[in-house]
């Protein structure tokens with residue numbers, strides 16, 4: 001072995017040692033900054049979780065297609081595997097997506113428990129922006145228990161997220177100033193929490209419940225709604241566009257004929273929107289109706 005070659009070998013091996021040495025120190029560092037793995041059933045709850053979690057973890061939502069009716073969602077083996085790996089599973093509850101409870105998640109948190117809503121009550125809790133605000137606070141607390149070193153950061157993130165919801169509360173307040181407790185009708189109880197906050201009265205609760213349950217409303221319920229439309233007893237009709245019932249299609253036609261405005265809402269997050277832009281576009285439609293009157 002030449003002197004030069006031996007020197008080169010020494011340099012290379014000491015370099016190698018340095019790499020190994022550094023590597024040995026890097027491994028435990030990585031392990032201590034482990035990520036919180038969150039799974040949510042609905043995508044808008046995933047948005048809340050991501051906002052509060054920041055870069056301290058990952059969020060996976062199970063229902064992300066606006067074409068899937070969450071009422072009919074069937075979990076697969078893949079769904080079960082995703083849920084089993086989660087540190088926290090966030091779901092709606094109140095009977096809406098309770099299938100997720102059967103999937104062996106480590107820890108669960110429901111919007112219904114945060115809002116103290118019982119099974120059987122209106123389950124479309126996300127149509128109350130207050131639900132998202134309270135959920136954000138609760139998530140900050142839960143994440144803080146899992147990673148006490150990031151407690152302050154989670155709290156800060158929740159505050160920032162709640163500020164983004166202020167736009168919606170402002171719109172609700174503005175609508176309430178001109179709703180005057182007027183009557184409205186709905187195809188399904190999807191939008192009811194928002195309507196309540198706006199100060200509107202729902203004239204056809206029995207009709208709406210039937211559509212939600214997938215059955216046709218009774219003849220007398222349909223007749224009453226038709227009369228309300230013809231006699232202009234309602235300010236507007238709220239249509240869930242994700243439902244394709246022929247009864248609703250005929251009601252919408254009757255509204256158009258009698259110049260009763262139709263507000264289109266969806267049960268799930270549209271593809272090109274986030275929670276705030278989704279709800280605010282629906283709220284804007286009602287502000288527009290109020291302005292025309």
Ligand SMILES: [Zn+2]
Pocket residue numbers: 071124190212267
């Ligand atoms: Zn529904």
